[in-house]
Amino acid sequence: MNSTEQVIDITNMEFSWRSGDHPTLAIQAMNVSRGERLFIKGASGSGKSTLLSLLGGVVVQQQGSLHVLGQALNKMGSVGRDRFRADHVGFIFQMFNLLPYLSPIENVLLPCRFSSLRRGNVLKHGKNMEAEARRILGHLDLTDNKQLNSPSIELSVGQQQRVAAARALVGEPELVIADEPTSALDWDRRQAFLELLEHECTNQGTTLVFVSHDASLESMFDRTIDLSKINHATPGQKG
Amino acid sequence: MPIILHLTWKSLMNRRATVILTLLSIALSTALLLGVERVRTEARGSFANTISGTDLVVGARSGTVQLLLYSVFHIGNATNNISWESYQKLASHPKVAWTIPLSLGDSHRGYRVLGTSTEFFQHYQYARRRNLEFAYGVPFNDLYDAVLGAEVAEKLGYQLGQDMVVSHGAGKVSFTKHTDKPFRVAGILKRTGTPVDRTVHVSLAAIEAIHIDWRSGAPLPGMNVSAEKTRNMDLTPRTVTAFLVGLKSRIAVFQVQRVINDYAQEPLSAVLPGVALQELWNMMGVAENALLVVSWAVVLVGLTGMLTAILASLNERRREMAILRSIGARPWQISLLLAGEASILATFGALFGVCLLYGAILAVRPIAETSFGLSLGIGLLTSHEWMLLGLVISAGLIVGIVPAWRAYRLSLADGMTIRI
Numbered sequence: 001m002n003s004t005e006q007v008i009d010i011t012n013m014e015f016s017w018r019s020g021d022h023p024t025l026a027i028q029a030m031n032v033s034r035g036e037r038l039f040i041k042g043a044s045g046s047g048k049s050t051l052l053s054l055l056g057g058v059v060v061q062q063q064g065s066l067h068v069l070g071q072a073l074n075k076m077g078s079v080g081r082d083r084f085r086a087d088h089v090g091f092i093f094q095m096f097n098l099l100p101y102l103s104p105i106e107n108v109l110l111p112c113r114f115s116s117l118r119r120g121n122v123l124k125h126g127k128n129m130e131a132e133a134r135r136i137l138g139h140l141d142l143t144d145n146k147q148l149n150s151p152s153i154e155l156s157v158g159q160q161q162r163v164a165a166a167r168a169l170v171g172e173p174e175l176v177i178a179d180e181p182t183s184a185l186d187w188d189r190r191q192a193f194l195e196l197l198e199h200e201c202t203n204q205g206t207t208l209v210f211v212s213h214d215a216s217l218e219s220m221f222d223r224t225i226d227l228s229k230i231n232h233a234t235p236g237q238k239g
Numbered sequence: 240m241p242i243i244l245h246l247t248w249k250s251l252m253n254r255r256a257t258v259i260l261t262l263l264s265i266a267l268s269t270a271l272l273l274g275v276e277r278v279r280t281e282a283r284g285s286f287a288n289t290i291s292g293t294d295l296v297v298g299a300r301s302g303t304v305q306l307l308l309y310s311v312f313h314i315g316n317a318t319n320n321i322s323w324e325s326y327q328k329l330a331s332h333p334k335v336a337w338t339i340p341l342s343l344g345d346s347h348r349g350y351r352v353l354g355t356s357t358e359f360f361q362h363y364q365y366a367r368r369r370n371l372e373f374a375y376g377v378p379f380n381d382l383y384d385a386v387l388g389a390e391v392a393e394k395l396g397y398q399l400g401q402d403m404v405v406s407h408g409a410g411k412v413s414f415t416k417h418t419d420k421p422f423r424v425a426g427i428l429k430r431t432g433t434p435v436d437r438t439v440h441v442s443l444a445a446i447e448a449i450h451i452d453w454r455s456g457a458p459l460p461g462m463n464v465s466a467e468k469t470r471n472m473d474l475t476p477r478t479v480t481a482f483l484v485g486l487k488s489r490i491a492v493f494q495v496q497r498v499i500n501d502y503a504q505e506p507l508s509a510v511l512p513g514v515a516l517q518e519l520w521n522m523m524g525v526a527e528n529a530l531l532v533v534s535w536a537v538v539l540v541g542l543t544g545m546l547t548a549i550l551a552s553l554n555e556r557r558r559e560m561a562i563l564r565s566i567g568a569r570p571w572q573i574s575l576l577l578a579g580e581a582s583i584l585a586t587f588g589a590l591f592g593v594c595l596l597y598g599a600i601l602a603v604r605p606i607a608e609t610s611f612g613l614s615l616g617i618g619l620l621t622s623h624e625w626m627l628l629g630l631v632i633s634a635g636l637i638v639g640i641v642p643a644w645r646a647y648r649l650s651l652a653d654g655m656t657i658r659i
Contacts, residue, residue, distance in 0.1 A: 049656055056565065058654035079569060086567020091655065099246070099559055101253030113242040114567040151253070167566075 007175055007207040008032035008055065012064035014233070015054060019062060025050045026233040027064075030225065032207060034174075037198060039218050040211045042227035048211055051227065052179055055209070056089055057081030069174055086115035090168025090206075092178040097164035100153035104142065104163045107152055108133040108170050118171025136166040139203075140196045158189045165197050169204060176201060178210045182217070194220055243572050247579040250559070254552065258584070261548045265588025268541035269631050270595035272534040273624055277600070278607075279527050280623075281615055283520065286312075289433040290483075290512050292364030293339075294492050297321070297329070297499055298481035300506035304522060307515035310341055310481035313351045313434050317343065320478035325505045330482070332498065334491040337362045339483040342446045342476065345417070347405050350391045352439045354446030354476075360386070362485055365433045375399050376426030379442050382470055384425035390436040392427040399424055405439070405449060415458070417449040420466045444474040484509070538631055542638045545584050549577060549642040557653060560646060565655040573650040578636070578643035585635020589628050593620065 010030040014023040025047040032038050042048040053059045054066060058081070060074040067073075069088055073081055090111065098107045109129055112119040122132045137148060140162040147155060152163060161181055168176045178197070182190040194217065201208045210221060218224050251258050290296075290311050298306045299319035308314040330338040339362055342354030353359075360371050360378045376399050379386055387397055397403065401424045407415040422441060430436055448469045452459050464472070486492060492511065499509035560573050600615050607615050620628065 053654050053656070056655055058564065082567055082569045085565070091565040093562075093565070093655075096558060097562060099250075099562060101249045102246075106249075110563075111566050113245075 005034050006031055006067065007034050007036070007069055008209070009067040009070075010065070013054075013061045013066050014063035015050060015059065015061040017050075017059075023062075023233040025054070025061075025231055027051075027230050028232065030230060032209060034207055035202075035205055037201065037208045037222045038210065039221035039224040040209060040227050041213065041215055041218065041224055042211060043213045046228045047231045047233065048179070048227060052091075052177055052211065055175075055177060056085050056091065058085075083115070086111065087117040088174050090170075090173045090176040092161070092164045092168045092176070092181040094180045095157060095161070095184040097167070097181075098152040098155075098160055101151055103150060104137060104148045104152050104155065104159075104166075105130060105133045107163055108137060108166045110167060111173075112171050115171065118173065121171045133166065133170065136169055136200065137163065139200055140166055141192075142166070157184050158193065161185065161193060162196065165193070165200070169200050169206065172204050173206065175207045175209065178208065180212050180214075181210075182212070183214070190217070243575050244579055246563075247576050247583060250556075250576070251580060251583060257548050257552070261545050261584055262588045262591055264541040264544045265538075265585060265631075265635070266591035266595050268534070268538040269589045269592025269628070270599060271537050272627060272631065273592065273596045273620075274599060275530050275534045276624060276627060277596070277615065279530070280621075282523075285432060286519065287516060288366040290363075290365060292362070292368050292485065293483045293512055294486045294489060295484040295496055295499070295509045296481060296512055296515065297484060297507060297509045300508045303508070303510045303515045304519050306481065306508055306510055307512065307519065309343070310483075311434065311512070313343065313353075313438065317480045320480055321482070321507065322478055322505060323476050325502065325507070326479050326482055329484075329499060329502070329507075332495060334486055334488070334495050335484055336487045337485045339363060340443055340476075340479040341481045341483065342443055342478070343480045345405050345407055345446065345449070347391070347403060347439045348395060350388070350395075350437050350439055351434075352385075352405050352441060352446075354441055354443045354479075356443060359440065363435070363483070365431050365435070369431075371431065371435065372429045374427045374429045376424070379425050379440065379445075381423070381425070382442065382445055382448055382474070383420065383422050383466065384441070384445075385422040386426040386428060386440040387424055388428055388434075388436040388438045388440075389430035391439055392424075397424050397427070399427065403439075405441075407453075419463065420449045420469070443476045443479070447474040447476050448472075538634070541588070542585070542635055545581065545588075545635065546638050546641060549580055549584075549639075550645070553577070553642055553645060553649070556646075557649060560650045561653055561655050564650055564653070570647050570650045574643040574647035577646045578639045581639025581642065582632075582636050585632050585639070588635070589631045592631075593628065 008031065010027050013025070013027050015025045016023045040048070040051070054061060055068060057073045057076070065072060071084065073084065076084060099110070102110070112122060112129060119129070122129055127135070134148070137143070142148065142159060142162055152160060155163065161184070164181065168178070182193055185193060198208065198220065296306060296310050298310055299317060299321060301318050305315065309317050326340060329335070337358055339359045340356055343351060345352040357378045363371055374389065376386070385403065391397070402421045403424065404421050405417045407417065422445070428435065451469055451472060452464045484495070486495060496509045496511070499507050563573060597617060600617055604615050
């Protein structure tokens with residue numbers, strides 16, 4: 001879509017959940033460039049969820065500027081921000097990321113049902129939708145045909161997280177944001193999951209923002225930002 | 240939005256047990272509503288179709304509705320009879336074209352026996368001025384001839400020429416029988432959908448004959464007149480229960496009615512069948528409306544059940560809503576998910592209700608017909624019934640606004656934050 005090298009660009013941004021309150025998040029500068037794999041370290045209460053909500057365009061800042069992929073999210077309407085999120089950002093959450101009543105394949109293809117851009121990205125390469133879902137799932141070591149077509153609730157937690165990763169990656173969004181996706185996994189699986197995720201992001205040229213309080217994962221990323229250091233707001237109640 | 244519909248459907252299938260119960264409660268309430276409505280209209284229809292072409296119904300002085308009920312519908316009993324002389328005198332009134340005498344009081348295995356004249360088969364009309372028709376045989380000719388209504392013949396398996404014994408009194412089980420004077424089936428009428436189907440018709444003389452050795456409702460001890468001997472006796476009736484009057488010109492109806500009502504020798508009542516039917520409906524109207532109100536209340540209960548089920552599931556589904564939001568679903572799409580759920584439940588519940596209705600009609604049809612004389616049609620839904628169905632579904636859609644609105648608010652407040 002656009003050629004800017006800055007995927008995330010924050011300048012003097014302040015946000016509070018209720019206007020008039022002390023800001024929950026106050027960041028002077030933060031930049032993430034294209035293709036980068038960024039680790040954001042943050043304990044709970046450091047403004048992690050708030051930052052993710054801002055990046056996803058669910059909320060907008062009161063002060064300063066926030067550009068994602070060169071677009072000022074606060075200049076868009078809420079419909080525009082929802083569309084922007086659907087088109088350009090993939091999310092992976094802590095756990096229970098999937099709609100339990102859909103099969104893994106249906107879960108993976110959900111973003112393409114909400115974004116014609118991402119659907120177009122899949123079809124652009126002349127692939128059919130289901131084949132693409134199977135391809136990404138295959139890269140993430142999920143190939144059991146029976147499993148892929150039964151309700152997702154029957155998968156293990158680790159498998160569910162990999163399906164969630166595939167869903168975040170489908171249709172080549174420019175940015176994938178992962179919020180503690182490994183916290184429910186044991187050490188070995190954590191490593192394996194991260195390797196698969198990074199590999200896929202590199203393949204697609206996707207920028208990865210990975211948020212966790214677990215400093216031991218730091219070494220696997222290009223760069224680390226400690227959120228509690230760049231957030232100058234007084235610690236609030238909101239996480 | 241097909242994706243939202245698809246998700247709604249999948250989510251409902253995932254909660255099959257609750258969904259089926261909710262569907263069932265909506266279906267039952269819809270079936271009840273439509274059933275009450277159908278019984279109501281069918282009852283009205285069959286009442287209205289019972290008699291036509293008759294200008295006046297005459298009986299001993301009583302209420303309009305009561306007279307109509309016992310004379311035409313054979314429900315209840317007359318308070319008093321009309322003397323033969325009065326009947327003769329009124330029947331020969333210059334404005335009167337024809338009369339049909341009706342003499343009730345006996346029965347045959349639960350079916351009423353009606354003493355009448357052959358005028359009955361000529362002049363009695365039902366529905367839209369249809370005359371009675373014979374399926375087999377002819378009107379009674381001999382003293383001990385009987386003409387059966389379609390249902391009597393069918394249910395009791397009578398054929399032409401068969402013998403039958405009439406019981407005294409109108410009950411299904413009778414201890415006093417006119418065994419000494421059996422009747423022969425001379426004719427069987429075609430089905431009419433009126434009380435005629437459930438009636439055994441004999442001549443007035445026959446009624447007189449079987450009671451010739453009876454006094455005050457019991458056989459006289461020591462007196463037994465044989466069937467053959469009776470033929471030679473005077474069988475002029477002493478009384479009739481009621482009679483139907485056809486006038487030469489309908490314009491005279493109020494004049495003749497006044498003549499009968501003012502008849503000095505005997506206290507008599509003459510009623511216009513249409514007016515009496517109207518009065519009957521007004522009486523039933525209260526009960527009908529009460530029934531209708533109750534069935535609407537049941538529909539409301541069904542829909543409230545649906546609302547409860549959806550609202551209860553809403554909290555568990557906040558995670559689902561957050562996930563959808565993170566994928567880019569807009570808040571209105573989330574609320575559509577819930578509204579869609581209500582619409583699917585209401586629509587399918589109502590349609591399922593229609594199936595239940597037809598099932599129930601098929602099941603109770605035979606009983607309704609024999610016990611209440613109510614012929615329930617299994618025809619297609621009438622436009623009125625479609626309208627009721629539409630009302631139920633729209634009510635469901637309106638109810639669905641509540642969870643939809645709540646989901647909208649929740650998804651705005653929660654955003655992508657997953658709350659359990």
